[in-house]
Each structure stands twice: as C-alpha cells, then as structure tokens.
Amino acid sequence: MNTxxxxxxxxxxxxxxxxxxxxxxRAYTNWRLRHKFFxxxxxxxxxxxxxxxxxxxxxxxxxxxxxxxxxLGGSLAQINTNVEKRLEYYNQLSNILYMDAQLRNxxxxxxxxxxxxxxxxxxxxxxxxxLMTLNANILxxxxxxxxxxxxxxxxxxxxxxxxxxxxxxxxxxxxxxxVYFHSEDFRANDAHITIARSLxxxxxxxxxxxxxxxxxxxxxxxxxxxxxxxKSVYIIDESGGVxxxxxxxxxxxQLFDVFPIQERMTQDAGSFDMRINGQERFFTYKKxxxxxxxxxxxPYDELLANANQATKNVIWFSVLAIGMAILLLYFTTKVMxxxxxxxxxxxxxxxxxxxxxxxxxxxxxxxxxxxxxFNKMASTIQSLIHDVYVKEIARKESELNxxxxxxxxxxxxxxxxxxxxxxxxxxxxxxxxxxxYLAKYYRVxxxxxKRIILLEQEINLVKNYVAxxxxxxxxxxxxxxxxxEQLFGNTTIKLILxxxxxxxxxxxxxxxxxxxxxxxLRQEGDDILLQVIDDGIGMTPEQLDHALNKSxxxxxxxxxxxxxxxxxxxxxxxxxxxxxxLGIGTAVTIRIPVICDRHPANERDPQxxxx
Numbered sequence: 001m002n003t004x005x006x007x008x009x010x011x012x013x014x015x016x017x018x019x020x021x022x023x024x025x026r027a028y029t030n031w032r033l034r035h036k037f038f039x040x041x042x043x044x045x046x047x048x049x050x051x052x053x054x055x056x057x058x059x060x061x062x063x064x065x066x067x068x069x070x071x072l073g074g075s076l077a078q079i080n081t082n083v084e085k086r087l088e089y090y091n092q093l094s095n096i097l098y099m100d101a102q103l104r105n106x107x108x109x110x111x112x113x114x115x116x117x118x119x120x121x122x123x124x125x126x127x128x129x130x131l132m133t134l135n136a137n138i139l140x141x142x143x144x145x146x147x148x149x150x151x152x153x154x155x156x157x158x159x160x161x162x163x164x165x166x167x168x169x170x171x172x173x174x175x176x177x178x179v180y181f182h183s184e185d186f187r188a189n190d191a192h193i194t195i196a197r198s199l200x201x202x203x204x205x206x207x208x209x210x211x212x213x214x215x216x217x218x219x220x221x222x223x224x225x226x227x228x229x230x231k232s233v234y235i236i237d238e239s240g241g242v243x244x245x246x247x248x249x250x251x252x253x254q255l256f257d258v259f260p261i262q263e264r265m266t267q268d269a270g271s272f273d274m275r276i277n278g279q280e281r282f283f284t285y286k287k288x289x290x291x292x293x294x295x296x297x298x299p300y301d302e303l304l305a306n307a308n309q310a311t312k313n314v315i316w317f318s319v320l321a322i323g324m325a326i327l328l329l330y331f332t333t334k335v336m337x338x339x340x341x342x343x344x345x346x347x348x349x350x351x352x353x354x355x356x357x358x359x360x361x362x363x364x365x366x367x368x369x370x371x372x373x374f375n376k377m378a379s380t381i382q383s384l385i386h387d388v389y390v391k392e393i394a395r396k397e398s399e400l401n402x403x404x405x406x407x408x409x410x411x412x413x414x415x416x417x418x419x420x421x422x423x424x425x426x427x428x429x430x431x432x433x434x435x436x437y438l439a440k441y442y443r444v445x446x447x448x449x450k451r452i453i454l455l456e457q458e459i460n461l462v463k464n465y466v467a468x469x470x471x472x473x474x475x476x477x478x479x480x481x482x483x484x485e486q487l488f489g490n491t492t493i494k495l496i497l498x499x500x501x502x503x504x505x506x507x508x509x510x511x512x513x514x515x516x517x518x519x520x521l522r523q524e525g526d527d528i529l530l531q532v533i534d535d536g537i538g539m540t541p542e543q544l545d546h547a548l549n550k551s552x553x554x555x556x557x558x559x560x561x562x563x564x565x566x567x568x569x570x571x572x573x574x575x576x577x578x579x580x581x582l583g584i585g586t587a588v589t590i591r592i593p594v595i596c597d598r599h600p601a602n603e604r605d606p607q608x609x610x611x
C-alpha cells in the first residue's frame with residue numbers, strides 16, 4: 001500500500017521558520033539566548049576576525065622567523081669575536097715569555113753547582129706568579145725543559161718527560177705557534193683550556209723549553225652564558241669535543257654523539273635544519289681561527305616563540321575589538337537585555353540584605369530560569385540565615401565561653417607564685433627565675449581576655465619568653481633589640497611576634513655557636529614594622545613555601561595564622577613577609593598600621609616587664 005506525504009503548516013519549513021530568531025516576535029522571550037546571538041555574532045564578528053588572525057599569524061611568523069635567523073647569525077658572530085679576542089689576549093701573554101731573553105738564558109744555561117740556579121728560580125718565581133696575579137683566570141703556568149741541570153720545582157718548572165707525549169709532539173710540530181688543548185670533561189670542577197707553545201725564539205729546530213698556560217674554562221663560558229636564552233651554544237674542537245657550553249642537560253662530552261651534524265659542517269660557516277629525535281632544530285655554526293667551532297642550535301618550537309607571542313597579542317587585540325563590537329551591538333539588543341537589568345535590580349536588593357523580592361515571571365529561556373532560581377535562592381538563604389547561621393553563631397559563642405571559663409588566670413598566677421616561693425625556699429634560683437618569667441609571660445598573653453595590647457606589652461612578652469629560653473639554652477641565644485620606644489604607646493593584636501622568636505629558637509639554631517636574633521621596631525610612613533632577623537641555618541625555597549602555608553607549628557601559632565589574624569584585623573595590605581637564604585639566615589617583617597591608644601586599660605603594667 002502506497003501512502004503520500006501532504007504539506008501542512010507543521011512541516012519542516014514551518015519548524016525552520018519557528019526556530020529562526022526573528023520568525024515569531026511574540027515568542028521571542030522563550031527562545032534560548034544562544035539562538036538569538038549565534039548567527040549575528042558568527043557573521044559580524046567571529047568570521048572576519050578569524051581571517052584577520054590567520055593572516056596576521058602567517059605574516060608575523062614569516063617576518064619574525066627571518067629576523068630570528070638574522071639575530072642568531074649576529075649572536076654567533078659576536079661570540080666568535082669575543083672568543084677570538086680572549087684567545088689572542090692569552091697568546092699575547094705567552095709572547096711575553098716567548099720573547100723573554102733573560103728567561104731563555106736561565107733555561108739554556110748548564111749549572112755546574114746547585115746554588116748557581118738560584119737566580120734562575122728567583123726570576124721564574126717572580127715573573128710567572130706576577131702574570132697569574134694580574135690574570136685571575138690563569139690557573140697555572142708551567143715551563144717544561146730538557147735541561148736536567150736546572151732543578152724542577154714541580155710547579156713552574158718541570159722536565160719535558162713529565163709532559164704527555166701526544167701534547168709534546170703537537171707542540172713541537174707547531175714550531176713556536178700556539179697550540180690549544182682542553183679538558184676531556186667540560187663539567188669537571190677543574191675544567192680548563194691549555195695554551196702551549198715551544199720556546200724556540202732563535203732556533204725553531206732546537207727549542208729550549210715548552211710553555212703551557214692553563215686557563216679556567218669559566219673564562220670562555222662567561223662569553224656565551226648571556227647568549228643561552230632560548231637557544232643552546234657550544235664551543236667544540238675539531239673532533240666535536242665540547243669545550244664550553246651553557247647547556248646543562250647535555251649528556252655527552254662529544255657534541256656529535258648528541259647531534260649527528262659532523263657531515264653538515266663542511267664549510268667554515270653555515271646554517272641548516274635537521275630533525276633529531278623527532279624534533280626539528282635549526283643549526284648555525286662558524287669556525288674559529290684555531291680550528292675550534294661555535295655552534296648554536298634552537299628547536300623550532302622556541303624559534304617560533306616570538307611569532308606565537310605576537311599571535312597571542314593579535315588575538316588579545318581581536319578580543320578587545322570584539323568587546324567594542326559587543327558594546328555597539330548593545331543598542332540593538334536593548335530589548336533582550338531589559339530583563340537582565342530588572343534582575344540586576346533585585347540582586348542589588350539582596351546585596352543590601354533585603355530578601356523581599358518581587359520578580360515577575362520572565363519566560364522560560366535562560367534569563368527566565370535564572371530569575372526563577374534566584375528568587376528561590378533568596379528565599380532559601382533567608383531561611384538558612386535564621387535556621388543555620390544564627391544557631392551556629394550561638395553555638396560557637398557558647399563553646400568559646402565554655403573554653404574561656406576553663407581558664408582561671410588567678411589560679412594560674414597563684415600556682416606559679418607558690419612554685420616561685422618554694423623554689424626560693426629550696427635555693428633553686430633558676431627554677432625561680434623561669435617560673436617568674438613564665439608568670440609575666442602569661443600575664444601578658446592572657447591579658448584579662450583582651451585581644452588588643454600595647455606594643456610595649458608585646459615586646460615585654462617576647463623578653464619574658466626569651467628570658468625563659470636563655471635559662472634553657474644558656475650561651476647559645478644572643479638577643480639584640482633595636483626598638484623605637486616612641487612607638488610603645490601604639491596597639492597591636494597580641495602574640496604576633498613571639499611565635500617567630502620561638503621558630504628561630506626551635507628551627508634555626510644550627511651549631512654550638514648558637515644564634516643571634518635581632519628584634520627591630522620602627523615606623524615606615526603610616527605603618528609600623530616589626531622585624532625578627534636571625535643568622536641561623538635559613539630555609540630553602542621549598543621550606544619557606546611550606547612555612548608560609550602551614551597553619552600551625554610547635555607553638556600553635558603558625559606563620560599563616562599570624563598573617564591571617566593581622567589581615568582580618570587591619571586589612572589585606574598588612575601581614576607577614578619572610579625572606580630566607582639557606583646557610584645565611586631568615587628575616588621576618590610584620591607590617592601593622594599606626595594605632596595609638598593610651599587608654600588606662602592599656603597602660604603599662606609594671607609586673608609584666610623584666611626586672
């Protein structure tokens with residue numbers, strides 16, 4: 001049986017018309033916002049700017065890549081120039097000894113008696129150390145001689161037999177020209193570069209000695225370390241052995257073992273691309289006059305980093321332009337945003353604490369659903385405030401009052417006083433002193449339940465605490481105070497300084513020499529700075545980060561707790577900052593505002609101060 005389809009108003013064209021944003025204005029508020037803005041946003045903004053971004057990226061990448069190639073070539077030329085100058089400098093230094101007639105006479109003379117060569121050694125021990133003193137990067141200067149009538153001191157004068165045969169052969173073949181050698185491992189602490197030449201000023205066939213000059217490898221590393229930003233620089237010898245580099249991740253002393261580029265380096269200078277271990281890299285190189293080469297390599301990912309950054313900038317400018325376009329579209333979408341403005345007015349009422357809302361139904365699209373959810377949320381919040389928040393506050397206050405009631409300061413003071421009297425009776429003066437200081441410490445810290453105390457009281461609290469610790473640590477604890485007493489009348493929240501003194505004592509004492517702790521109090525503008533500086537063992541960045549984020553320590557008041565209490569009391573611009581270096585010490589700075597309060601309740605209590 002055949003059936004045919006008949007056209008009706010509910011067909012696909014009618015459904016498409018119903019889905020189109022401008023088909024039915026009466027049902028406009030029920031459509032999804034995505035449908036309302038998608039086509040306009042896509043056609044008017046996204047497509048043109050996408051084409052602009054693509055064009056900008058392509059042109060910018062090409063231009064920046066070309067400029068980067070040029071910059072790498074300039075860097076390579078500069079490095080080679082610097083290295084050549086340093087090699088020539090040390091070559092000129094060797095010329096001083098090469099053409100020294102007095103030195104030649106001393107090295108060529110046959111000494112019949114031992115004491116005859118004293119003048120020779122006096123001259124050598126004066127000349128060679130002078131050159132080393134004037135050039136800090138020279139690790140050593142040695143003259144190898146075949147004259148066995150001249151005594152060898154094992155430092156400045158050695159016999160030719162002590163020189164490696166391979167080095168001796170190369171130097172003699174150079175016939176007075178400079179020959180360069182380097183350490184096998186450029187990472188070694190004693191890595192150096194050796195300049196050697198035969199002393200054959202008058203007779204190339206019969207040299208009277210061989211001069212070697214050891215130069216610290218850091219001398220050449222300093223010439224390339226500033227060029228290691230986003231690229232790797234290597235100075236290598238003819239066989240690919242690495243002489244110096246800033247690449248700390250290099251796994252071999254032979255560059256050609258890591259980068260098989262030997263066959264590509266056939267000219268005195270050049271550049272090429274090569275894929276190594278799945279990564280495309282750019283190489284450029286140039287040979288030095290002594291046969292060494294300088295090689296620079298950059299992964300293409302880093303080579304195009306500037307181009308990618310430029311593309312990001314274009315994207316951000318495009319986003320800004322899109323934002324401006326949205327502002328222009330605002331006037332044409334006024335009717336669509338009117339309900340948002342009404343909803344915003346109701347949000348402002350809730351912000352002021354008025355939860356009595358009068359939001360009329362706004363349809364069934366996203367805005368309508370948000371208005372309905374917001375109305376319900378406001379009602380729920382009002383109920384929660386009454387049923388949960390108020391009850392929770394009452395419970396917390398009850399618990400706090402219970403805890404405070406458990407502490408009886410008078411009982412504590414009387415107990416400590418009894419212990420103190422008993423200590424005097426028994427002749428235990430250290431116990432008496434410790435209990436006395438402890439009583440003064442708790443008198444300030446409890447402070448009759450008050451949270452705000454004078455700075456003078458906070459300082460006295462620290463001094464009482466330190467007095468107790470000095471009895472414990474004896475000569476290991478050295479306190480220094482630099483206090484502006486004019487600030488003693490200002491107030492602060494209590495127990496912000498003592499926890500850091502405790503941290504110094506518990507964690508910073510490193511050896512038998514003890515620790516110096518400097519407590520400073522000074523004014524900076526409208527702020528007061530309290531500083532605790534110690535010369536203890538210091539902290540690593542990881543330990544410092546852990547301390548800044550730890551909520552408690554042995555005293556119960558961690559760095560974060562003190563910082564949080566200061567910020568809650570005075571604002572986010574105040575708090576604690578810490579600077580520390582491992583093996584040097586730690587400096588803690590506490591910043592609070594200047595608040596002067598000479599109310600009688602905060603006046604100085606003579607019993608709180610040290611005797």
